[in-house]
Amino acid sequence: MxxxxxxxxxxxxxxxxxxxxxxxxxxxxxxxxxxxxxxxxxxxxxxxxxxxxxxxxxxxxxxxxxxxxxxxxxxxxxxxxxxxxxxxxxxxxxxxxxxxxxxxxxxxxxxxxxxxxxxxxxxxxxxxxxxxxxxxxxxxxxxxxxxxxxxxxxxxxxxxxxxxxxxxxxxxxxxxxxxxxxxxxxxxARPANGEPEFVNATTRRLDARIEEARLWALGGDWEGAERALDGASAYGRPRASGLGDQIRRLLGGADLSYQDLAIDPRYAVELLPPLVADYARHRHRDDSGLKYSLRGATDDVVALAHTLLEQVRSGTYRYTAAGPFGEAVDRARESARWGDTDGAWRTMLDALPLWQPLGPDHLAPLGWVADPLLGPLLTPERGRALLSTPRGGPAGEPRGDDAVRSGPEGLSWLADPDAPGDHTSYRFVLVEGVEPWDLPGRLADGEEAALDEPMTFHEAHERWLRGRREFSGFEDRALVAVGRAGSGWSFAFDGDRPHLAPQRFVSPAAAACADARAVVVWGGLRDRHGGPFFHLSVARGGAELYAFTYADGEVRRTGPVPPALDPDRFFPSQEGPVGPEAFLRTERALLEAVADEFGVGLPRHAITRGRLHTFTTRSWTRPPRDGETFTVTRFAWGPN
Structure with a gap:
């Protein structure tokens, strides 16, 4: 060296x-x-x-x-x-x-x-x-x-x-x-009005290097391009930072300085949305800084930026692109809408060679990262996969598929320490032979038997709490996200720390299924009494086939549980409950067995980072019996 x-x-x-x-x-x-x-x-x-x-x-x-x-x-x-x-x-x-x-x-x-x-x-x-x-x-x-x-x-x-x-x-x-x-x-590098243009052997050499780097980037060599652009950016060459920031944005960077390109009418439709989305995320409702970011922009670009800001804040922004790549974007959004984020990503990446830049300073599609359904697809690994894919015309080495998937398939990821709900518990319903939009009609009643617009779990939970005026100590309705759980299956998932009450629990499996099967799983490390628990119930044609529940160190079962799911395989006879570490291993094995038995899986990326349709189910507990008491808390909002 x-x-x-x-x-x-x-x-x-x-x-x-x-x-x-x-x-x-x-x-x-x-x-x-x-x-x-x-x-x-x-x-x-x-x-x-x-x-x-x-x-x-x-x-x-x-x-x-x-x-x-x-x-x-x-x-x-x-x-x-x-x-x-x-x-x-x-x-x-x-x-x-x-x-x-x-x-x-x-x-x-x-x-x-x-x-x-x-x-x-x-x-x-x-x-x-x-x-x-x-x-x-x-x-x-x-x-x-x-x-x-x-x-x-x-x-x-x-x-x-x-x-x-x-x-x-x-x-x-x-x-x-x-x-x-x-x-x-x-x-x-940027002469003021009346000053001579700053041109010399160094600037000509650097500008030629920038053009080489642009072609490298479009051909898939983003690392070589980034090094060359960083070198030119250190000298203040006008194109270097704007091109390099497009690469860095796809690698997970934000608050970048390509606003000179973003306010160019040629590129605004692609580069303004991520800039505006970053601004909205960090500055909440204060719009004073947006004008500074748009300094030098035309009135049309400023108007577009404010329109985009409102769309980003309301979740209504939709990324569009021309030609076959734009058609793939539409298909990808529909897949992401129902939880198939891996399929959505493959659709976009497969169509990427057909994408065309809007001009000589455009390296990759970027507007989609501000799309509420497509944006969550981006990870640093996927950004590298996108940047490694030749696009826009020049030939290059074909990409590999090792960075396409977002995480493990199946169900066992729910037993990982970073699973949703602070790893207290989770529950979900899997229904065979129905589409995700059919689930509210099977698991909810009245006005609640309808899907909300796609949103994150956090946003859905906040909206759910704002809309509630009554909280019952007996009722246990679940706010669930829906999507596809594999070939022929749909899911309704709740990861918001629900608590199992075995003596009052009523599985929704029988109500959820018609001619095909429905599976209910409820598991976690803690219920309100502090112990690990796991429940599985399976129904077909409106009737429960079998079920078992592990709670308080005991297994209770009904019906003929198939050998692959027999709780005796997972909870051998012993004195006292299973400890937390042992239960994690048991829980993971149970989830793997359920996934294998039914050929199902839950999309981790979509559930933990994406936006999905949600609705509120019927209560998962039976109504109170004579002599059982419970509390109901009601809130009445008056004028300020």
Whole structure:
């Protein structure tokens, strides 16, 4: 690996000087030294002879680090290092800082009783460092003789009072100077009105690299593209950050800075939705920052942004795209709507080679991440799969399928520690031969026998609580999400910490099925009495076939349970209840057995991260009998 300081100072400094001279304008007054530098196309000074460098080392009592020593041998100091250091020290000006700036004392005030090593470094560096800033805009630069690498290089530490950030650390002097050269470029990359365009050999090389990176990205080499774009972005090249941020957004990044592209009318329909969705998520109902994000946008784009904001907040935004890829998007949304998020993702990914960019700065479809049904499909793994898929025309290596699936199939994932409901309990109904939209008619009554619009569990639960005015201590109605549970099966799932009451429980399996089968499972580590429990009941044609319940260390069964599900296989005879760790293993085995027996599964990604239709079921407990008491809490809302 090449060490960061191994480059030739002469060409680097001469190129920098020429770029600076060419960017200077006649209408800006220069002092005599700067005008001479402009005419000579040289920001530096004559080279320091070896004896002068040696004299400085004798004065300091230390041998200088290699990269600074090599720099002095080419130029004994430097003008305009970046945008805020007017003069950088040569052999005559370099001196121990000895906290001349008072920064050590200032940073020391912020130390707590047990400071981290880097916090102590930020204090002591100003006492022991070699000061390099001679003239600057409140910017301090020191070489740290106690922060030395295996090559003898001293780290550089900088701090500016006007930057709201801690001191910055660079590996060595050469790395610092390259960063200052990049800063010089960043400050000139977007000329103001009337200023000449900033074009030179460096910008032409970087812009050609950006175009290469764009083609790499469309061909599936997003990692190579990202590296090239990051390198160009460090120099402030206008296209680099917008292209790179599209890659990062698909890898899970947010609050990115591609708004210049997002407000371009060519790309707004694709790039504005994720930007607006990120804004809505972090800023709630405050719209004051949106205007700033849209600075420079046309009136039409501003109007589109506010329309999108309302749609995102209300959950009504729908991503659309042209051509065959757009048709696949519509099919994917329908699959995601009923819980088949893996199928939805495969549909989009399979159609991705048919997608076409809206212009030369568009790398991938992005508007779909703001879609309430499609957005939850995105994971970092899926983002990498999308970016690795050639699209938009150029050929490339075909993608693999290893990152398509979102998680394990079946039911056993419910026994994982991060299962929904804080892993207290879960319950679900599986019905064979019916569609998800038919479940409310089988499990609910009256007005509640209808599906709500797709939403997350959290949103559905909040809405459910807002709409309730009465809470019964006896009634146990479940707020369930619905979807498809495999070939020919639909599910209704509740993961909101329900509590099993075995003495009052009435399985909804018989009511849910017609000619085919229905399966009810209820499990978890804790009920209201603190013990693990598990219930399974199976019905066909409106009648229960068999069932068993494990609770309080005992198994109660009815009907002929098939051998594969026989509770004696899972709960061997023993004294006392199964412990929590043992129960987790038993629970997982039971869930696997149920999945195998009926060929079913629950979509983990859709349930835990997606948006599904919901409804409220009938009570899972029987009505109270004579002599049984219970409480009912009613809320009456009056005017404020």
């Amino acid at each position: 090449t060490h960061p300081t191994e480059f030739t100072w002469g060409p680097f400094l001469r190129d920098w000087s020429g770029e600076w001279a060419d960017s200077a304008t006649d209408d800006v007054p220069y002092d005599r030294a700067d005008e001479a530098a402009r005419q000579d196309r040289w920001l530096g000074f004559p080279a320091a002879p070896e004896e002068r460098i040696a004299a400085l080392e004798e004065r300091l009592g230390r041998r200088l680090p290699p990269s600074y020593r090599e720099f002095l041998a080419v130029s004994d100091g430097w003008r305009h290092a970046g945008g805020f250091i007017t003069l950088l020290a040569g052999t005559a000006e370099a001196r121990w800082h000895d906290d001349a700036s008072g920064l050590a004392a200032m940073f020391e005030e912020y130390l707590d009783d047990d400071p981290a090593p880097e916090e102590l470094r930020d204090v002591e560096v100003w006492r022991r460092g070699l000061q390099l800033d001679v003239e600057s805009d409140a910017t301090h630069v020191v070489l740290d003789p106690e922060d030395v690498d295996e090559n003898g290089e001293w780290a550089v530490c900088t701090w500016a009072s006007w930057r709201a950030e801690p001191p910055r650390r660079f590996l060595d002097f050469a790395t610092f100077m390259r960063d200052m050269h990049q800063e010089f470029h960043r400050l000139r």
